[in-house]
Amino acid sequence: MKKLFFIIIFFYIQTHAQQKPFISLDSIKAYVIKDSIRKDSIKKHFLTTNWDNRKFNPYKNVTVEFPFEISFDDVFYASPIPKDYVITSRYGWRWGRAHKGIDIDLITGDEVYAVLDGKVRYVGYHSGHGRTVIIRHYNGLETVYAHLSRYKVKVNDIVKKGQVIAKGGNTGNSKGSHLHLETLYKGKHINPEYLFSFDQKHKINKPHFWVTRDYVTPFLHNSKRETEFEYYATREEAENSEGIQQQVYVVKRGDTLYKISRRYNVSISRICKANSIRKNSTLRIGQELVL
Ligand SMILES: [Zn+2]
Numbered sequence: 013m014k015k016l017f018f019i020i021i022f023f024y025i026q027t028h029a030q031q032k033p034f035i036s037l038d039s040i041k042a043y044v045i046k047d048s049i050r051k052d053s054i055k056k057h058f059l060t061t062n063w064d065n066r067k068f069n070p071y072k073n074v075t076v077e078f079p080f081e082i083s084f085d086d087v088f089y090a091s092p093i094p095k096d097y098v099i100t101s102r103y104g105w106r107w108g109r110a111h112k113g114i115d116i117d118l119i120t121g122d123e124v125y126a127v128l129d130g131k132v133r134y135v136g137y138h139s140g141h142g143r144t145v146i147i148r149h150y151n152g153l154e155t156v157y158a159h160l161s162r163y164k165v166k167v168n169d170i171v172k173k174g175q176v177i178a179k180g181g182n183t184g185n186s187k188g189s190h191l192h193l194e195t196l197y198k199g200k201h202i203n204p205e206y207l208f209s210f211d212q213k214h215k216i217n218k219p220h221f222w223v224t225r226d227y228v229t230p231f232l233h234n235s236k237r238e239t240e241f242e243y244y245a246t247r248e249e250a251e252n253s254e255g256i257q258q259q260v261y262v263v264k265r266g267d268t269l270y271k272i273s274r275r276y277n278v279s280i281s282r283i284c285k286a287n288s289i290r291k292n293s294t295l296r297i298g299q300e301l302v303l
Contacts, residue, residue, distance in 0.1 A: 071199030079250035083220035090174035103203040104233030112201040113194035118180040142184020156194035200228040222250035
């Protein structure tokens, strides 16, 4: 009986050892090294590609494919200002125009901090934005800090999350001192609240997700209301959601395919294909277009 018991135990260990091979320390080390090489190459890519210290948007001639993925190594970001948030305007449609960032109240002279680690890509006066600092982060995201009064960094400086980069102000097209903060990926303005929770916890909403056109199109958001966000963990989920959210646009006076394409972040060829029209077709007022 005792012998049989040992035989059973022996076979049990044998079969289970085969089913679940023991993970060696070496394979874990190899994975960690491989992962850090991958992260380094992404980092290098973003710090060398379309790196231009003179242009506000160096991605003007770059076509961005949707959806695109974005990931963060951090769980928290650093607040860009030294006090609690008072949001005076959100990302979205405002006074018939696109407001491509979020407005956070501050007093001229308040310190402004980098929200994540990165490298300073642009420091200078930009029409509308006034004195501006742009930081490119290692995941490709860029943060724009506008209406500043003073700069505390120079181009190509490496900055740490929470480091002072400027003093807030009221320069450019601004009524009253505030920080206008934009978040861009390859020149596309993402709703900042999609990425970061603007409460006092400073959490990054999700470590990894796929961004659809909807979240880089101010026209689909309202600067007075918080958008209800949906997060897509896979390319497939994101693509399926784009199919559902396809919309019908009614052509208004003065519209051109170019204007509609810019406003909705849909390429002209996509609009043409979806509506069986040509690039040089004349649009009628009241005509319906599937976007
Ligand atoms: Zn603003």
